[in-house]
Amino acid sequence: MGVRGHGRPLRGRTVVVTGAARGVGAALARALDDRGAHVALVGLEGERLHEVAASLRNPSACREVDVTDEEAMAATAREIRTRLGPASVVVGNAGVAEGGPFADSDPRVWRRVVEVNLFGSAATARAFLPDLLQTRGYYLQVASLAAMGTSPFMSAYCASKAGVESLANALRAELAHRGVAVGIAYFNWTDTDMIRDADHYAALRELRAHMPSPARKVYPVTLVADRLAAAAERRAPAVYVPAWLRAVQPVRAALPAVVTRVARHELPRLEQAQAFEATGLLGGGGRADTRRSTDRPAR
Template identity: 40%
Template sequence: MSRTQRPDGNDRLTGKVALITGAARGIGAETARALAARGVRLVLTDVDEPPLTALAAELGEEQVLATVADVTDLASMEAVAAAAVERFGGIDLVLANAGIASYGSVAEVDPATFKRVLDINVLGVFHTVRAALPSVTERQGYILVVSSLAAFTPAPGLAAYNASKAGVEHFANALRLELGWQGVGVGTAHMSWIDTPLVQDAKADLSAFGKMLAAMPYPLSKTTDVDSCVAAFVKALERRSRHAYVPGWVGAIAQGRNIAASRLVQKVMDRETPRLLPLMDDEVRRLGRSTSARNTSVSGG
């Protein structure tokens, strides 16, 4: 019997309803495609309307409810959850995926951009979960919160992103304790650098970012393809996993996170930060923004 099948021969995911935030591009969009192929009905949200609309048209209106919604606004997410219940009867799975990053040191980053990262990456996860929770609890579903390797292996110039991903990891840990007795599963996804718009934009904007990656010890310097990440996410959603690590070696670092942070990465970053962080700050000043151009052109998360 296939690992993806129940004893009756049916796919474990077929017929489930999944809410995905940040669904218009990158990991969110590709996970939506993979789940659609498994017979999952999809509730897709993003603030970037054109690619979201195109994805919904591609996957088919019968299987998809696509809504432009801002994860920083609880009422907006509650409206999405209500529409999902009305359309599909409820929500079984949540992929809290929406997220952005900022550029620059704590001394130089635009304070409004720093706050925006926390609003989207932390409050956005809370709003998504809070809105979907009544239905997910009723259906004893599963929530996958997208954290990062950055939760336990920080990098200079990315303090807001590091803090937000550590924050949502512990949010999910507390949520797991609150919901486990009610039959709801909670997992966190921790990825290294994935070839998404977030990483692509940073590489395009900042030579310092690419140099920072190159300075990191292997495999921390390696960028992983989106397909590998999607496969791990789908597996976690199917198996209600406690953790999803992409690539798998991230799990080993998670187990020895204190060693990784204090000895491995810290040693390299102590050497490289005096050179690379001023370069990043200079590049950010010349850009005139502390995040990607795409993020500045799209409001919300």
């Protein structure tokens, strides 16, 4: 992570990061703190949020909240505004994932991935938009390579990430004339507990194993966080980690056919060797969300 210095555009600014209790969110909070920002950490795991906040040097705030709860998110925005001032940057990072065959997936888990990743991003943008309009700020939406190329065994995640990409593109066009910039972050496999958990399941382990060599590489979370923080400094319309992901954009229309061709050849062989199972929500963040599921009203 970078060292704080003079002239940093985020110095003294309020920056909100959702999904900040662990993984990319926690690392990003520290990278932004290094740049002099006052970071507001939002997420499900209150104890972990406080631990991250305690590691920061600049004034910060944390709020335990479900990003899909629009009323709670609106209250969170008001609380952060009172404590740190209106947000100049908001990073929609909160997300969960599950994997496995669609036919065997639990509909409630599948729906929850879309709720957190897509509806939670929309609730985040809606709650903090008054601040961003006031500060002529920057909203950064975390997407994924999954937004550009679909994959077997990741239907909910791919659908939700394609959705947040479209949401961010729509907001960019809608808000440009009002001085609010919108960026999209695309990154590949990152060394978080979500990815480490995924490697315990045959379906997702084989998915990564059959990707081209550069696409299989797992990147350090601090590298990803530093790139996102730098994107926030320059209000970038897009950030790619690794940088070669930018080259996927011009050919993304061809990816579904390529993926289907490979899957048609490989899946029968793999299914004979081992059964693919649904994973449930992955990683520590997914388990935290699952534990809270009993508190959510039935749909």
